[in-house]
Amino acid sequence: MSLSGKEGGCDCGAVRFRIEAEPVVVNCCHCRQCQRQTGTAFAVNILVKPDAITVLQGDPAPHEHPTPSGAGQTNFRCSDCGTSVWSIYHAAGDGLRFVRAGALDDPHAVTPQVHIHTTDKVDWVAIPDDMPSYEGFYPGREIPAIMGEDNAKRFARAVGRG
Template identity: 45%
Template sequence: MTSNSTTYEGGCTCRQVRYRMTAKPLFVHCCHCRWCQRETGTAFALNAMIEADRVELLSGEPEPVMTPSASGRGQKIWRCPTCRIAVWSNYGSAGDAVRFVRVGSLDEPDRLPPDIHIFTSSKQPWVVLPEGAPAVTEYYDTKKTWPAESLARREALRAKRS
């Protein structure tokens, strides 16, 4: 665990794979789409989006598992080779530059509640969102939803890729 408010450590169940996020995530999604429900075996996926270069691998070597996605571009889910726990994903649209860290794999997952609930049109009816929680039926406009600091980091990332 860490006491620094801008670093977050996590890993898999068997502790072979350990990582550290060295910055606050760009944004945290709670996705209620059917694909996330199927891939996680639960009602939703909680992902912290962060630049790949801000995730340090402390031990182990996760393995990518290619899976289909609704976009048709696929998704790489990085899993511990021993216990098979997912620690992060890369989506086709963002490439390898952005990791979607599984918040549940953090040592202190309660430090990163969702910034928004997405694809609530397919949310399980028994999941009750907190009153006032930002939520959209499908996806959202990043420019209108993300904080200015995250938008600036996103633009810096895009500039590096060009």
């Protein structure tokens, strides 16, 4: 899936951005926080390094949220319409941005590679049998199988473990 060069933005058009590199991984998170923050059953997150996002217009405003890990999350939203465009999950450090796939101009360009926090999954969502899924976050030993060796190394460097 090629996402480099894909653009997106908020609902009102005040914030526009472009992804400048291929993602480390794309996950579908079913946790209650993602459900509440997106107002739907899950969030599809495109994990990229901070320098892989170019803001073309506007200035997404940070909003702090608690997380079950206790590390917290900064969710960047349009100041005008409130659309979430990306987040930083502090448990993963500051080396990754979790771009909301629904904020892309073409969300059809994105396919999740893994489903996480499925203990909170709503019953009507069906995960394909051949799709990796985890009750919580995927364990470290599973990362190379999910992301591939090169992206696993990129992930480890981004979260300060490599």
